[in-house]
Amino acid sequence: MAQFDVIIIGGGPAGYVCAIRAAQLGLATAVVEKDKLGGVCVNIGCIPTKALLHSAHAARLIAHEAKDLGVLVGDVKTDYGVAMKRSRRVADQNSKGAEFLMKKNKITVLKGTGTLEAGRKVKVGADVHEAKKAIVIATGSRVKGIPQIGLEIDKVSVISSDEALFLEQAPKTLAIIGAGAVGSEFADIFNAFGSKVTLIEALPRILPIEDAESSDVIAKSYRKRGIEVLAGAKVKKATVAKDKVTLEVEAGGETKTIDAEKVLMAAGRAVNTEGMGFKEAGVQLDERGFVKVDLKTLETTAKGIYCIGDVAGPPMLAHKGSREGIHVAEIIAGHHPAAIKYDNVPSVTYCSPEVASIGLTEEQCKERKLEYQVGRFPFSANGRARASNETEGFVKIIRGKKYGEILGAHVVASHASEMIHELVVARENEFTVEEVDLAIHAHPTLSEAVAEACLDSMGRVLHT
Numbered sequence: 094m095a096q097f098d099v100i101i102i103g104g105g106p107a108g109y110v111c112a113i114r115a116a117q118l119g120l121a122t123a124v125v126e127k128d129k130l131g132g133v134c135v136n137i138g139c140i141p142t143k144a145l146l147h148s149a150h151a152a153r154l155i156a157h158e159a160k161d162l163g164v165l166v167g168d169v170k171t172d173y174g175v176a177m178k179r180s181r182r183v184a185d186q187n188s189k190g191a192e193f194l195m196k197k198n199k200i201t202v203l204k205g206t207g208t209l210e211a212g213r214k215v216k217v218g219a220d221v222h223e224a225k226k227a228i229v230i231a232t233g234s235r236v237k238g239i240p241q242i243g244l245e246i247d248k249v250s251v252i253s254s255d256e257a258l259f260l261e262q263a264p265k266t267l268a269i270i271g272a273g274a275v276g277s278e279f280a281d282i283f284n285a286f287g288s289k290v291t292l293i294e295a296l297p298r299i300l301p302i303e304d305a306e307s308s309d310v311i312a313k314s315y316r317k318r319g320i321e322v323l324a325g326a327k328v329k330k331a332t333v334a335k336d337k338v339t340l341e342v343e344a345g346g347e348t349k350t351i352d353a354e355k356v357l358m359a360a361g362r363a364v365n366t367e368g369m370g371f372k373e374a375g376v377q378l379d380e381r382g383f384v385k386v387d388l389k390t391l392e393t394t395a396k397g398i399y400c401i402g403d404v405a406g407p408p409m410l411a412h413k414g415s416r417e418g419i420h421v422a423e424i425i426a427g428h429h430p431a432a433i434k435y436d437n438v439p440s441v442t443y444c445s446p447e448v449a450s451i452g453l454t455e456e457q458c459k460e461r462k463l464e465y466q467v468g469r470f471p472f473s474a475n476g477r478a479r480a481s482n483e484t485e486g487f488v489k490i491i492r493g494k495k496y497g498e499i500l501g502a503h504v505v506a507s508h509a510s511e512m513i514h515e516l517v518v519a520r521e522n523e524f525t526v527e528e529v530d531l532a533i534h535a536h537p538t539l540s541e542a543v544a545e546a547c548l549d550s551m552g553r554v555l556h557t
């Protein structure tokens with residue numbers, strides 16, 4: 094029986110990052126992975142979708158803006174198959190990168206499915222391995238259908254992001270169910286590749302966890318480019334045939350019939366907890382189905398068994414999982430890492446324009462009866478955004494009235510995913526809005542809009 098200090102089950106962004114930190118701290122570490130290293134994020138999630146979104150951006154830029162920019166091109170055609178193959182190369186490069194990092198840090202990769210065995214052991218195939226200090230569960234999540242309304246993922250007509258990422262061509266018509274991050278990003282991609290997209294969201298607005306003003310900008314932008322956005326919409330019935338799906342959708346008091354070549358399910362994910370020997374090992378699940386953990390240590394109900402990433406609870410985000418991985422490795426090595434601030438995890442949707450946020454939405458501030466001032470700055474008034482034809486969106490800062498703290502910040506912009514971190518760092522370190530403004534922002538940049546929104550929340554905006 095092989096012995097390690099730590100055995101991590103699952104080699105996604107939570108698991109492999111945990112392994113690197115554990116190895117850095119001198120622990121003999123193994124990662125169990127049944128598929129490719131990097132998990133959903135690297136192979137069928139964050140990374141390939143960002144590659145496809147880049148292709149979508151290029152398609153829009155060349156088709157709609159090139160002439161105005163003084164770049165003359167002939168007829169513009171798109172080919173999803175080519176973009177898909179490029180996205181696969183990018184994903185594979187990243188997975189190979191994770192393999193390299195395992196070798197570099199002398200981490201053993203055990204290929205196969207890991208299950209828990211009594212006495213802090215992990216079974217992989219016919220072999221049993223012992224973890225002297227700890228086992229870390231990082232098994233992640235998977236897509237789910239809605240069988241109750243006849244939408245079981247059949248991988249042909251009713252697909253998930255897993256299949257969408259391997260299509261050879263864009264469907265002529267596509268209905269997307271769920272307008273969270275997955276649904277909204279794929280709506281952007283397939284619209285740019287010529288599909289007629291209908292985006293169906295049960296809640297009253299798309300990107301429902303974001304600030305209402307952010308949702309509004311995206312809904313308006315999507316409608317302008319021909320995406321049919323149905324919010325507050327209920328799929329009553331689905332009839333799946335070989336080459337099309339017919340949906341009966343109730344929205345705004347009307348029932349609509351939508352025929353689509355394919356339906357893409359983007360209505361949330363289920364966690365991977367089955368067949369792991371949890372019950373025997375004493376690892377309990379909470380009422381939502383996530384592994385129950387102590388939020389300070391991420392230890393499960395079984396001593397010496399920890400859990401990180403999607404399977405340990407929301408938000409199901411790669412960067413939250415990676416941070417948990419680092420945290421747990423340090424705890425196992427006997428360190429005392431600073432607590433993870435779960436209320437300061439940035440959220441980003443990489444549609445165009447991108448939507449990024451930190452902290453509370455204005456609706457949440459109202460619900461909590463907080464006293465606040467809102468500062469806004471639109472990119473239509475920002476020189477850099479005008480220069481690059483990227484004037485959609487805004488920065489919105491929600492400032493605590495009494496102390497000037499950043500209650501929440503919302504950025505909708507071409508590069509919101511990069512801009513949000515100024516506010517993440519500020520909020521993590523409890524800087525006030527005044528302190529963010531004290532820092533000189535370079536000109537001309539999109540980030541000047543952050544400084545202006547800060548000023549606006551104090552009644553001192555300069556450029557609107």
Ligand code: NAI
Binds near residue numbers: 294301362409
């Ligand atoms: P999600 O839970 O974020 O969004 C699913 C959406 O589907 C919700 O808005 C929900 O109201 C809606 N919905 C549920 N049932 C429905 C129905 N029957 N009809 C219509 N709408 C329905 O889940 P999503 O987008 O699948 O993503 C899964 C996880 O992965 C999330 O935690 C998400 O944050 C994460 N993720 C993050 C990304 C990013 O950070 N850019 C990209 C992709 C996923």
